[in-house]
Amino acid sequence: MSVGVLGAGAFGTALAIVLAGAGRPVTLWAREGADEMQAARENARRLPGPRFPEGLRATGDLSEAAAAGTLLLAVPMQRLRPLAERHAAALADRPLVACCKGVELGTTLGPAGVLAEVVPEAPRAVLTGPSFAADIAAGLPTALTLACAEPDLGARLQAQLSTPTLRLYRTEDVTGAELGGALKNVIAIACGAAMGAGLGASARAALMTRGFAEMNRMAQALGAAPATLAGLSGFGDLVLTCTSEGSRNYRFGMGLAESRAQGTEAAETVEGAATARAAAERARRLGVEMPITEAVVAVLDGRMALNEAMETLLARPLREE
């Protein structure tokens, strides 16, 4: 089965490389620079280094990629709706796998919810979990979650998108999988800020653990299963992103501590910034407490300095774990 990847950022390119390397014919659509990539056999701008396998073709013509049997949508979360709206007709009749992590500003929907609104007739799934694009493209072992509410389609996509180095686990809990992938980026910003401020590894462990608790509160309020949050898409991705400077969200948090990140959200893809705001809004509406997320938003919006945010978290009433 052929695969079309829409969005030639780091992640889309890495997925295209590993799938083509495993023998799937893959067409990678880039809105800019496709001819250069196709000639150089490399995405020098977004994922420099890894070479394109023979079965990978880059194109600037979306309809070529959209003709594939399965489509992976690998653009940042806040860009998913404009992309899907613009190309709704081309996306309408084949499985769409959203590969973005986040909550949409305004609607507070995840990627599956956005696709359900824009292209309701297309079967959909979400691919999420702990993986850096560079690791996937280098053929390093990686395990991800493929979430699909339709079990038969989920099983087909799991088989189609697994390779000898990219191992997919399946779940029908789409809400849990997408919230795990979205909310861990907010906690990664908090952890990066704590480490950047020199608060130490114990403080980071506390933020990860209490962050995981608030991820679970939000997810369960929306009907997700705790087991999904404990899996690759929640706990797994939280661990990766909160402990590695390979993460853009974590690095962005470190930058906040050094007062050099405010206003730089647009410089690279930092999904946790918009997601923190959207998740905090959703949590307030649901009556769910998310103190770390609220603290991240307060710092991002310039309403609190980082040390004030930490003091506010530490001054919360003592309670049972």
Ligand SMILES: NC(=O)C1=CN([C@@H]2O[C@H](COP(=O)(O)OP(=O)(O)OC[C@H]3O[C@@H](n4cnc5c(N)ncnc54)[C@H](OP(=O)(O)O)[C@@H]3O)[C@@H](O)[C@H]2O)C=CC1
């Ligand atoms: N990088 C990683 O390690 C991982 C990323 N992800 C997720 O994948 C998603 C994408 O991230 P990533 O690939 O890293 O991001 P990048 O910043 O590397 O690339 C984003 C890509 O999206 C393209 N894009 C943005 N807006 C549009 C649009 N309206 N139409 C078409 N293309 C558009 C950009 O095009 P252009 O180049 O022309 O600007 C760029 O190629 C995020 O949700 C991220 O959380 C998930 C796991 C791992």
Ligand SMILES: O=C(CO)COP(=O)(O)O
């Ligand atoms: O989602 C990721 C790892 O699973 C990538 O993390 P960043 O977006 O923070 O770089």
